[in-house]
Amino acid sequence: MSKVLELGYLGFNASNMDEWRKFATECIGLEVASDTTDDCLFLRMDNHHHRIAIHKSDEDDMSYMGWRVATEQDLNAMAQKFDDAGIEYRMASVEEIRERRVLGLIKLHDPSGIPTEIFWSPQVDVMKPFHPSRPMYGKFLTGSQGLGHVLVRADDNEATYKFYELLGLTGSVEYRIALPNGAVAQPIFMTCNDRQHVIAFGIPGMEKNINHLMLEYDNIYDLGISHDAVRNNNIDVALQLGMHANDKLYTFYCASPSKWLLELGFGEDYKPLAQEHYVGDIFGHGIEKKGYGMDLPL
Secondary structure (H helix, E strand, C coil): CCCCCCEEEEEEEEECHHHHHHHHHHCCCCCCCCCCCCCEEECCCCCCCCCCCEEEEECCCCEEEEEEEHHHHHHHHHHHHHHHHHCEEEEEHHHHHHHHHEEEEEEECCCCECCCCCCCCCEEECCCCCCCCCCCCEEEHHHHHHCCCEEEEEEEEEEEHHHHHHHEEEEEEEEEECCCCCEEEECCCEECCCCCCCCCECCCCCCEEEEEEEECCCCCCHHHHHHHHHHHHHEEEEEEECCCCCCCCCEEEEEECCCCCCEEEEEECCCCCCCEEECCCCCCCCECCEEEEEECCC
C-alpha cells in the first residue's frame, strides 16, 4: 500500500529575507543554493536541490509541507486513496512541478487547512556536494529520515490523526503535560521512517501553521556552535538546552526570523518497541522566553 517515506521539503513565507539568509547561514549552517533569487531563498542541508524554501511575502508562516513517496505508481496510488476517502486534491501543473524540483506532485490540504504536497523523485544534485555556509565538524542528519520534524497546528486532533494515518504515518500520544491553568496537554507524535517522529500536533492555542521545525546535526560540536551563534546574535531562546524523553534528542529552541521556533538537536537514538508516554523530559529545556507557544513545563 502506498505510503509516504519522509518529510522531504518545507516552504515558508517570510517578510524579512535578509534576516533569514543571515540566520540560516551564520546560525544554522545551511547552504544557499546557487539559483536562489530575491523572491525565493533555497536552502540546502544535503545533496538535494533544497530542503527548505523561504518565499518573500507579507506574512510569516509555513506555507506548505512536502511528503515523499517512492515512485510514480505510489503517487497515483495515493491519489486513489484520496479519491476513496473523499479528500479533495489536484494534480499539480507542469510549472508547479518544476518549481518544486520534483517529477510529480499532488496538492491538497490537511484537516486544519495546511497546504500539503505529495511528491515523487526530488532533484538530487550529486554533482554539487553540500557545503555548509560556515565550518562544520559533521553534517545534518537527513537521508532516509528526511529533513527533520515539525510540530503543526491541529484544529481537530482526531481528524488530523486520520489524515496522516492515511498517508502512512503511525504514532500516538507521547506526553501528558500538566499546564499552569489546570489543563493537560497531550501532543501526538507520528512517524513514517526511522526518525522517532516526523510530525507532532495537539498543542492548544496555536495561531501559526507551525510551532517549530527540528533540524538534527550528527556531531554535537555543531549543535554547540549553533547555540553560541544564536546567543551571540541576541536571538531569543525559548527553551534552554535539554534532552527529550521520547526521542532522547539533546536540543534547544530559538526564535526564527519569522517568530516560529527552530529546534536544533543532536543524538536521537530511541524508538520503543511499544508505545510509551511521559510527563516530563530527562533534563533541561527550562523556559527562558515565553510567548512562542512552548511555554510547557517539560
